[in-house]
Amino acid sequence: MASEFTPEELALAQVWQNLILFYKDTVISRYSMIASADHCPTCQPDAPETAKIDAWYMDDSTDDQRLPHRRNPNEPCSLAKLRELGVLYWKLDADNHETDPRLAAIRKVYNYSYTEIVNISPTTLPGYDEKIKMFYEEHIHADDEIRYVLDGSGYFDVRDFEDRWIRIDCRKGDLIVLPEGIYHRFTLDTNNYTKAMRLFVGAPVWTPHNRPQEEHPSRSKYLDKFARGAEAAVSA
């Protein structure tokens, strides 16, 4: 049976359909996510003024990576500074993570649909030596890195815009988000034990892209989003 529409009308209908799908997938879903995050007071990351987080600029020693590597005298790094780098932080109730309404709300508004738990210690992590080495290679990811320490402790190191290492002491109850494209690494401390929840939007991709990654789209996206603001503040 011949179509009652001309080829031009069918092509036009296809264009409209694609436009509507694009609008639905990008504009509506993006803005409904932002709106719900904005309207969820309990989901807000901890405020720099009140958060109890310990972070510091690292020394240049090549001693055991699991040592604190503080400078002498210590040079602390504030959560406000970490925020400028795009790092988010919450202190949550790790003992009750399975029923914690705050974690549930954060997962909902940020769409962290996937979770798994890793036990990092010499006796519990398969391929321990290789994984520990891989975690400590400076790298980026093509997605945010979202980690919630349920027990034990460890260090996440992030680079600032002057290429200095900042060490973040992550302990039980700390939920941290490292933005897509930030150079970072992870190590256990001398307690040799971290139990962490790894969260992800959708199906997880853990691939690390080791430095240098200056041409990687996620690196450019990161610099556009965060470094430009820092440059503007310096030149103002």
Ligand SMILES: CSCCC(=O)/C(O)=C/O
């Ligand atoms: C504390 S979770 C283990 C470290 C990890 O998953 C990672 O991606 C480090 O960069």
Ligand SMILES: [Fe+2]
């Ligand atoms: Fe990573």
Ligand code: NI
């Ligand atoms: Ni990482």
